[in-house]
Amino acid sequence: MSVAGDSLTPQPLLELRDIEKTYPGVKALAGVSLTVLPGRVHAVLGENGAGKSTLVGIAAGSVVPSAGTIKLDNQELARIQPRDARNAGLAIVYQTPALAPALSVVDCVLELLPDSKRPTRAGANDWLTAHFRSLGLTIDPTALVGSLSQREAHLVEIAAALASEPKILVLDEPTEALGPEETQWLFDRVSDLLSRGVGVVYITHRIPEVVEIGRDLTVLRDGQVVGRGSVADYSADEIVELIIGRSLETTFPAKPPPSVAAAPLLSVDGLSGLGFTDVSFHVKPGQIVGLAGVEGNGQRQFLGALAGRGPVSGTIAVGNQTVDRHTPRAAIEAGIVFLPGDRLGEAMFGKMSVRENVVAPSLSTAMPGGIVNKRREYHLTREATADLAVKTASLETPVATLSGGSQQKVLLARTRLESPRVLLVEDPTQGVDAGARVRIYSVLRKFAEAGVAVVVLSTDAVELEGLCDTVVVFSRGRVQAVLEGSDVTERAITGTAVMSQRDHGADGLTVSPRRRRWRFAGEAQGGVLAALTIALAVATTAASDSFLNPLNVNQLLVAASVMILVGVAQLLVVMTGGIDLSVGSVIATAGVVLSFFADQGAAYFIVGVFVAVVAGAGAGMLNGLLVTAIGIPSVIATLVSSIGIVGIAQILRPEPTFAVSDEVAELVGLMILNVPLVLVIAIVVALVVQFVVTRTRMGRGLRATGSDAVKANRMGVNVPRARCAALVASGALSALAGIALYTSTTTADPNSGQEFTLVSVTAVVIAGVSIFGGSGSSVAVAVAGLLLATVTNALTFLSLTIAWQYWFQGIFVLLAALIPIAAGSVRRRLHVRIA
Ligand SMILES: Nc1ncnc2c1ncn2[C@@H]1O[C@H](COP(=O)(O)OP(=O)(O)OP(=O)(O)O)[C@@H](O)[C@H]1O
Numbered sequence: 001m002s003v004a005g006d007s008l009t010p011q012p013l014l015e016l017r018d019i020e021k022t023y024p025g026v027k028a029l030a031g032v033s034l035t036v037l038p039g040r041v042h043a044v045l046g047e048n049g050a051g052k053s054t055l056v057g058i059a060a061g062s063v064v065p066s067a068g069t070i071k072l073d074n075q076e077l078a079r080i081q082p083r084d085a086r087n088a089g090l091a092i093v094y095q096t097p098a099l100a101p102a103l104s105v106v107d108c109v110l111e112l113l114p115d116s117k118r119p120t121r122a123g124a125n126d127w128l129t130a131h132f133r134s135l136g137l138t139i140d141p142t143a144l145v146g147s148l149s150q151r152e153a154h155l156v157e158i159a160a161a162l163a164s165e166p167k168i169l170v171l172d173e174p175t176e177a178l179g180p181e182e183t184q185w186l187f188d189r190v191s192d193l194l195s196r197g198v199g200v201v202y203i204t205h206r207i208p209e210v211v212e213i214g215r216d217l218t219v220l221r222d223g224q225v226v227g228r229g230s231v232a233d234y235s236a237d238e239i240v241e242l243i244i245g246r247s248l249e250t251t252f253p254a255k256p257p258p259s260v261a262a263a264p265l266l267s268v269d270g271l272s273g274l275g276f277t278d279v280s281f282h283v284k285p286g287q288i289v290g291l292a293g294v295e296g297n298g299q300r301q302f303l304g305a306l307a308g309r310g311p312v313s314g315t316i317a318v319g320n321q322t323v324d325r326h327t328p329r330a331a332i333e334a335g336i337v338f339l340p341g342d343r344l345g346e347a348m349f350g351k352m353s354v355r356e357n358v359v360a361p362s363l364s365t366a367m368p369g370g371i372v373n374k375r376r377e378y379h380l381t382r383e384a385t386a387d388l389a390v391k392t393a394s395l396e397t398p399v400a401t402l403s404g405g406s407q408q409k410v411l412l413a414r415t416r417l418e419s420p421r422v423l424l425v426e427d428p429t430q431g432v433d434a435g436a437r438v439r440i441y442s443v444l445r446k447f448a449e450a451g452v453a454v455v456v457l458s459t460d461a462v463e464l465e466g467l468c469d470t471v472v473v474f475s476r477g478r479v480q481a482v483l484e485g486s487d488v489t490e491r492a493i494t495g496t497a498v499m500s501q502r503d504h505g506a507d508g509l510t511v512s513p514r515r516r517r518w519r520f521a522g523e524a525q526g527g528v529l530a531a532l533t534i535a536l537a538v539a540t541t542a543a544s545d546s547f548l549n550p551l552n553v554n555q556l557l558v559a560a561s562v563m564i565l566v567g568v569a570q571l572l573v574v575m576t577g578g579i580d581l582s583v584g585s586v587i588a589t590a591g592v593v594l595s596f597f598a599d600q601g602a603a604y605f606i607v608g609v610f611v612a613v614v615a616g617a618g619a620g621m622l623n624g625l626l627v628t629a630i631g632i633p634s635v636i637a638t639l640v641s642s643i644g645i646v647g648i649a650q651i652l653r654p655e656p657t658f659a660v661s662d663e664v665a666e667l668v669g670l671m672i673l674n675v676p677l678v679l680v681i682a683i684v685v686a687l688v689v690q691f692v693v694t695r696t697r698m699g700r701g702l703r704a705t706g707s708d709a710v711k712a713n714r715m716g717v718n719v720p721r722a723r724c725a726a727l728v729a730s731g732a733l734s735a736l737a738g739i740a741l742y743t744s745t746t747t748a749d750p751n752s753g754q755e756f757t758l759v760s761v762t763a764v765v766i767a768g769v770s771i772f773g774g775s776g777s778s779v780a781v782a783v784a785g786l787l788l789a790t791v792t793n794a795l796t797f798l799s800l801t802i803a804w805q806y807w808f809q810g811i812f813v814l815l816a817a818l819i820p821i822a823a824g825s826v827r828r829r830l831h832v833r834i835a
Pocket residue numbers: 023024026027028046047048049050051052053054055095401402403404405431433
């Protein structure tokens with residue numbers, strides 16, 4: 001690869017000086033410096049946990065250093081914000097893509113671009129489609145990030161980094177999730193950037209890649225620099241030695257001679273499913289069989305199908321026993337254990353300890369009688385992890401804080417306790433350093449020696465050559481070749497995979513199919529709720545003409561406006577991943593504040609409205625500070641403030657007080673085209689919020705925050721500001737709801753608003769908003785508010801007791817919860833039909 005931009009004294013693009021970073025109990029970096037020059041790839045190497053990601057996270061602004069300086073774009077700073085780093089020309093591709101799952105691909109890419117490179121929202125879809133096309137990718141810009149595979153998410157993040165035309169590109173283990181031809185594709189892009197003087201920071205555990213594209217290198221061990229220099233001065237073995245501090249005699253365990261006599265332990269015959277067709281092969285006990293192929297050729301789906309994921313036709317047998325049901329449980333019962341590539345996402349309980357994760361599938365052994373026996377669990381965990389060298393402070397450490405290599409070792413320890421007959425391993429060394437790889441290979445070989453049939457899927461042909469007795473190469477969902485014995489070579493594996501791909505006329509880079517977004521929440525749910533409201537109104541009118549009496553309709557619409565405003569207020573907070581339990585108290589307090597102005601004329605009343613909204617926003621600000629500055633969860637912060645606020649309202653108006661002047665009474669009864677003014681305001685608010693949430697950067701920041709706060713921060717969203725803004729807006733809108741309520745009661749009652757807290761949550765839930773944050777439609781919430789108000793109002797006309805109000809709410813909530821489940825089942829059935 002050519003290296004461009006060389007000169008005798010090139011000006012550094014990025015300088016990190018004497019960087020220190022301390023996490024509780026861990027010194028991640030101790031006085032590390034790094035200089036990145038234009039037109040060169042600077043490889044940052046080290047074992048798992050050496051501090052590589054922390055170092056580049058500091059350069060990109062997602063990690064705050066404890067000491068040291070960052071010099072970027074001729075500015076020397078003690079710390080930098082992610083957005084400022086991007087605007088200064090630094091683009092980063094994280095080890096785990098930093099894309100908020102609830103956002104669309106286009107929203108994420110827009111957020112990741114520096115301000116100067118961002119196209120307008122209106123033309124963004126076309127722009128991104130063209131950009132993807134120019135890179136050889138076919139990804140639907142409107143697809144939800146959560147629906148992408150890890151590999152696709154990586155490709156999107158790489159594409160976003162390229163679109164930002166950076167001066168410095170940081171790539172943190174970018175090829176771990178990519179296949180060989182995608183890696184080549186990436187290297188071609190890197191080569192292009194180098195020729196334009198871009199500086200590249202490259203983190204990888206794949207030493208051949210360092211030799212191929214690296215120019216400078218810095219090696220870290222336990223947070224300190226242990227090697228620095230030119231890649232050209234070292235051989236691959238010497239680089240490995242530098243990284244792990246000792247020489248590695250052998251990487252792969254010896255392969256035993258093939259056993260001809262043994263009967264197959266895993267037999268797959270004519271297996272077809274989504275993405276693969278008519279696959280047959282057999283694995284004998286003691287054998288390690290590799291699955292290879294260009295990414296996207298069905299091998300991943302096939303491995304998942306062996307583990308009971310997804311419908312299939314054909315047969316899978318373990319020993320003499322056919323696995324009849326194709327479910328994960330049936331696979332486990334047959335002795336099939338699956339270790340997925342997405343360890344944290346699919347196989348581990350991230351917040352639980354190493355001990356709890358190791359014993360998780362062996363609970364009957366670990367806790368006989370169902371009672372936790374910690375001593376026994378410690379004993380089992382120590383035994384299972386004995387020779388694995390898991391790097392952890394203690395067995396009580398949450399597994400999510402461990403390095404990728406140690407997480408894989410924890411999974412292997414867990415598998416030992418399960419005594420599998422068949423072991424399926426997806427990407428066994430993804431994100432794992434050279435030293436840990438050796439141990440993982442040795443453990444897999446030991447499983448085989450103990451009589452287990454092992455199937456390994458890997459994108460690394462060198463790994464497959466060293467580890468496997470047989471390799472099955474996939475192409476277009478079918479078995480293209482089965483390589484055995486001395487035929488299992490990197491050359492043969494890569495050659496077969498790539499040639500078969502070429503035979504079929506593909507252009508080398510695997511592409512993602514276009515995906516349609518499947519959204520039941522939002523507009524569709526709003527439509528269902530509107531239909532329910534109309535049906536209820538028609539039924540009530542049939543039961544009693546008085547339902548349409550103008551006075552009653554007016555009362556209903558005012559009540560609806562209260563529910564719409566408070567529902568939208570709650571939505572904003574729920575969208576950021578929180579909840580606001582103070583909305584009811586703010587409603588009551590707004591009425592109390594207003595009552596001091598309402599009996600003194602229209603001008604005073606308008607001042608009162610202003611004061612009440614400011615007071616509501618103030619309550620929201622208090623919540624925001626409790627959540628962001630002190631770090632109290634929103635549920636507790638808003639509960640505390642709710643109690644405090646209602647206390648203040650009690651002091652201001654100890655008794656319910658009627659207060660309204662004639663002039664004000666006329667003002668609050670104002671109608672626009674026969675619609676109460678407050679409803680018009682509520683509808684306008686809902687529409688404005690809808691616009692802000694879906695069409696503005698601020699809204700994107702709110703959704704990203706609720707979707708995944710860590711990723712949102714890495715994307716450049718100011719997470720504390722987003723959370724605070726949502727709570728302030730919620731306070732102000734709740735106060736508006738309180739004002740709307742006052743226009744119908746004209747009475748200040750400090751105890752009046754509490755039921756609206758529950759109503760607001762109900763409106764949000766039945767509008768199909770995810771209570772885990774990240775999405776939601778305020779239009780749907782507004783329709784939900786109208787429905788809830790109609791239910792309450794209709795009860796008297798339908799001669800139903802007040803109990804029905806609650807039962808109806810319960811039924812709606814249940815229906816709202818069931819709709820996505822039903823949608824999911826329809827989608828699964830559609831998939832089966834496509835298959
Ligand atoms: N948020 C965090 N909280 C506590 N400790 C952390 C956190 N992030 C990283 N660490 C610790 O800091 C050290 C350096 O971690 P870092 O992720 O930078 O290593 P790495 O070299 O990138 O490893 P890998 O190759 O596994 O990605 C490790 O001991 C890790 O456990």
